[in-house]
Amino acid sequence: MTDKIRKFLEERRPDTPCLVVDLDVVARNYTDLARVLPQADIFYAVKANPAKEVLTTLLPLGAYFDTASIYEIETCLDIGASPDRIAYGNTIKKARDIARAFNHGIRLFAFDSRAELAKLKKNAPGASVFCRIFMDGAGADWPLSRKFGCEPDLAIELLTQAAEDGLHPAGVSFHVGSQQRNLAQWDVAIERAAMVFSELGARGIELELLNMGGGFPAKYRQDIEPVENYGEVIRASIVKHFGNKPPRIIAEPGRSIAGDAGILQTEVVLVAEKSREPDRRWVFLDVGKFGGLPETFEEAIQYRITTPHDGGPVGPVVLAGPTCDEVDVMYDAAGYTLPLALTDGDKIEIQSTGAYTATYASVGFNGFPPLSEYYI
Numbered sequence: 001m002t003d004k005i006r007k008f009l010e011e012r013r014p015d016t017p018c019l020v021v022d023l024d025v026v027a028r029n030y031t032d033l034a035r036v037l038p039q040a041d042i043f044y045a046v047k048a049n050p051a052k053e054v055l056t057t058l059l060p061l062g063a064y065f066d067t068a069s070i071y072e073i074e075t076c077l078d079i080g081a082s083p084d085r086i087a088y089g090n091t092i093k094k095a096r097d098i099a100r101a102f103n104h105g106i107r108l109f110a111f112d113s114r115a116e117l118a119k120l121k122k123n124a125p126g127a128s129v130f131c132r133i134f135m136d137g138a139g140a141d142w143p144l145s146r147k148f149g150c151e152p153d154l155a156i157e158l159l160t161q162a163a164e165d166g167l168h169p170a171g172v173s174f175h176v177g178s179q180q181r182n183l184a185q186w187d188v189a190i191e192r193a194a195m196v197f198s199e200l201g202a203r204g205i206e207l208e209l210l211n212m213g214g215g216f217p218a219k220y221r222q223d224i225e226p227v228e229n230y231g232e233v234i235r236a237s238i239v240k241h242f243g244n245k246p247p248r249i250i251a252e253p254g255r256s257i258a259g260d261a262g263i264l265q266t267e268v269v270l271v272a273e274k275s276r277e278p279d280r281r282w283v284f285l286d287v288g289k290f291g292g293l294p295e296t297f298e299e300a301i302q303y304r305i306t307t308p309h310d311g312g313p314v315g316p317v318v319l320a321g322p323t324c325d326e327v328d329v330m331y332d333a334a335g336y337t338l339p340l341a342l343t344d345g346d347k348i349e350i351q352s353t354g355a356y357t358a359t360y361a362s363v364g365f366n367g368f369p370p371l372s373e374y375y376i
């Protein structure tokens, strides 16, 4: 937690649960990544945290924007991003949303199937398109695998088709999986992408764009390597597979920009001892899976937690949310411990929650309002 956030919480004492994001950290995370990836244009993945305060912090730093829907596109246009700074990066789009984006001047679109390419041909004539290739998400805590991407062989065919359709076959994209902690996955992906480049080159089609997606980590419970190491691995891999003729490189970080910039303050509602499980307390918070923490699904993302009693003796806990739904349990198997002194009314902080939280909150399950957000 930054001093700025600590001071805000002390002075404002906002009702919990609430998300507080330090925009200075958003800016620093962006410039740090831009520094270690000097060869890349940074397209912030808007879905990670689409708050206008975040977008307007990034815009003057030179950011581009990767968007998932016409609504995100219009949000970026609203804050003053020009259409040539926005990519429509979702491979799943309604035809009329493609047309609307095209009308707004968007000229860079993702696809990974023949049917989507046909929609682009019809609704975004002449636009630049890139094909997403499949990665299995190995090494990632939040994989984005089965639903997206096609095999490189199909990518070669579809990019050739794109040229025949009057579209501009710009290049290849991939996503190694979100919160990717195995740096070697970028080399696997870049090698695969380079293969598509050279196959198409042999057919007389010169691709020019390599979109590396996101996957850069935030600091959760597990150790992560410094961002410099990511930059170094990627730089070496591009040299290895593209030599001295690299294409335009795009990166689409979401989590690594917004994640560590935010904390979620929550109140302990109940600390219960259950006779079935005498050695473990159940700690119920006023936020849970439905209130902004769905990335605890299968305990995939394991946030760091701080309490007012840190330093005192601890014991094992199950951590659960406040709703009347059995699935609203965040951590059971993950082996969390919390201070024995913890009691109802205590305020605790869930760290690095700036990404994939507030917009993931339900609108009113059990009557609980969506997460309050403060951008400072």
Ligand SMILES: *Cc1c(COP(=O)(O)O)cnc(C)c1O
Pocket (backbone or CB within 6 Å): 045, 047, 048, 066, 089, 090, 144, 175, 177, 178, 179, 213, 214, 215, 216, 252, 253, 254, 255, 256
């Ligand atoms: C979600 C997403 C990202 C952002 O991923 P992070 O792991 O948060 O950096 C980037 N690109 C695409 C296409 C995505 O779907």
